[in-house]
Amino acid sequence: MMAKDSKCRWGNYFSFIVLPFSIGLQTDPLVYLKRSKAMMSRKKHSYHALLLYFIIKMAIKVFGTKAAATLFNQPVKNLTACISNVVGPMDEISFRGHPIAYIAFSSYGHSQALLVHYISYAGKMMISLAVDPTIIPNPHKICDDMEQSLKAMKAALWERGLL
DSSP states (O other): OOOTTOOOOOSOOOOOOOOOOOOOOOSSHHHHHHHHHHHHHHHHTSSHHHHHHHHHHHHHHHHOHHHHHHHHHHHHHTOSEEEEEEEOOSSOOEETTEEOOOOOOOOOSOSOSEEEEEEEETTEEEEEEEEOTTTOSOHHHHHHHHHHHHHHHHHHHHHTTOO
């Protein structure tokens, strides 16, 4: 899969970025998308993610895995929402001769009120939500609103010839 002595790094890497979460209706659905893209580009090109990666790596080397997990557990506990995206296979796959219709995963036991996973598979995107029902009483409405927003963005992109 990988050439010998390759400098490519494989595996799961974890980091987090704190972003403001704004809710509001826009007349142009792409305004929110442009603002979010600009904010993520600034965050990705800053030294925050790289510095955090090295701090976590150093904490694991110096204090061990359990102590480093305890050290970084507090900021993660104070998050309201967590968003994950996973790029899946572009073509449909099968497992032991049975075609896989869709892939969806989630996690449990987290302290966030809302956990959103975006998973792409065979040209389709799945949205998986994990919610705390005491804080978010109607998670189906959130999912429906997210679907409507994504469809509005896609329609605006088609209308402008950007897709």
